[in-house]
Amino acid sequence: MTQIKNNWTDQELVALYNKPLMELLYEAATVHRQFHDPNKVQVSTLISIKTGGCPEDCGYCPQAARYHTNIETNDLMSVSQVKAMALRAKSNGSSRVCMGAAWRNVKDGEDFEQVLEMVRTINKLEMEVCCTLGMITENQAKRLAEAGLYAYNHNIDSSEEYYKEVISTRGFEDRLQTIANVRKTNVTVCSGGIIGMGESVADRCAMLRTLANMSPQPESVPINALVAVEGTPMEDQKPVEIWEMIRMVAVTRIAMPLTQVRLSAGRKDMSHEGQAMCFFAGANSIFAGDKLLTTPNPNVDDDMKLFAKLGMKPEKPFAKKAQPQTVEAQDSSFLPLGEKPKWTRPGHSIEKNKLASKKA
Numbered sequence: 001m002t003q004i005k006n007n008w009t010d011q012e013l014v015a016l017y018n019k020p021l022m023e024l025l026y027e028a029a030t031v032h033r034q035f036h037d038p039n040k041v042q043v044s045t046l047i048s049i050k051t052g053g054c055p056e057d058c059g060y061c062p063q064a065a066r067y068h069t070n071i072e073t074n075d076l077m078s079v080s081q082v083k084a085m086a087l088r089a090k091s092n093g094s095s096r097v098c099m100g101a102a103w104r105n106v107k108d109g110e111d112f113e114q115v116l117e118m119v120r121t122i123n124k125l126e127m128e129v130c131c132t133l134g135m136i137t138e139n140q141a142k143r144l145a146e147a148g149l150y151a152y153n154h155n156i157d158s159s160e161e162y163y164k165e166v167i168s169t170r171g172f173e174d175r176l177q178t179i180a181n182v183r184k185t186n187v188t189v190c191s192g193g194i195i196g197m198g199e200s201v202a203d204r205c206a207m208l209r210t211l212a213n214m215s216p217q218p219e220s221v222p223i224n225a226l227v228a229v230e231g232t233p234m235e236d237q238k239p240v241e242i243w244e245m246i247r248m249v250a251v252t253r254i255a256m257p258l259t260q261v262r263l264s265a266g267r268k269d270m271s272h273e274g275q276a277m278c279f280f281a282g283a284n285s286i287f288a289g290d291k292l293l294t295t296p297n298p299n300v301d302d303d304m305k306l307f308a309k310l311g312m313k314p315e316k317p318f319a320k321k322a323q324p325q326t327v328e329a330q331d332s333s334f335l336p337l338g339e340k341p342k343w344t345r346p347g348h349s350i351e352k353n354k355l356a357s358k359k360a
């Protein structure tokens with residue numbers, strides 16, 4: 001039986017990544033079968049509860065206010081809007097709802113209270129609730145946990161080294177701090193990254209080393225292929241080849257045997273055969289719905305056809321961990337603290353980000 005290992009080196013992971021593909025696939029599929037039912041897929045629906053107008057400068061993101069992209073922005077949705085979308089997702093086979101808000105970090109106040117109410121409402125629908133709201137403090141993580149949050153997503157995006165080529169408005173260590181804050185609760189951690197931003201194989205493996213050497217390892221790891229959006233600094237990046245995606249999924253599976261490896265952005269450009277190979281390599285989760293925040297995604301019918309062809313079934317909610325309790329707002333043990341944490345502003349400059357900001 002494969003042991004969980006938290007002392008991976010970059011060299012070991014690069015060696016795995018570069019193995020002859022059939023050997024890599026066989027090894028990954030063997031590990032996958034030891035820890036998971038290979039015919040089950042966990043299906044999540046991502047709802048953009050607040051879109052656009054973000055103060056950050058992530059080079060891949062059309063939601064950054066400084067870039068000139070063509071997205072429809074929206075203020076924070078109401079609880080009833082989100083509940084209706086969650087019910088639709090549930091009837092389409094999703095076991096998890098992930099709510100994303102384009103914020104740098106969470107600020108205590110009305111909007112956060114509204115998000116906490118969304119968490120309570122969706123948990124009561126017996127769906128796993130995940131949030132991705134930017135950086136959070138320990139107290140905010142505790143308040144989300146108390147509301148019934150199942151998972152918190154906070155991607156590390158790339159290697160620590162390459163992070164400086166992607167984002168200048170926050171540091172890699174801020175990401176790790178938020179993950180550490182989530183770990184002080186019973187909320188599970190979802191953290192992964194993006195390939196195709198111009199990084200090297202060594203960067204991809206260094207990113208996986210950071211995740212795999214966390215103890216415990218993240219319960220879910222989304223692997224995104226960059227969707228190059230016009231107007232962002234990365235608009236000219238060439239698409240990720242399916243072989244790179246398969247290798248990345250396989251190494252993630254071997255390094256993190258227990259985790260749910262999620263096929264995320266970029267799936268729209270993958271054939272059914274390509275996705276099937278990713279499932280064979282150890283992917284066991286997808287994002288469903290025809291939009292992933294702002295970029296296109298396969299529609300639910302297409303996914304269900306694919307599952308039927310492959311004999312795969314959506315996983316039930318709480319298959320890996322029991323449903324958290326929801327504490328109502330009036331019974332809460334935590335007060336909003338109005339903290340103003342000093343998240344870093346590294347201030348290095350990234351030429352392509354500056355150029356994209358200036359472009360009309």
Ligand code: SF4
Nearest residue numbers: 054056058061064102
């Ligand atoms: S990825 Fe998130 S933090 Fe970065 S610009 Fe987009 S919405 Fe903002």
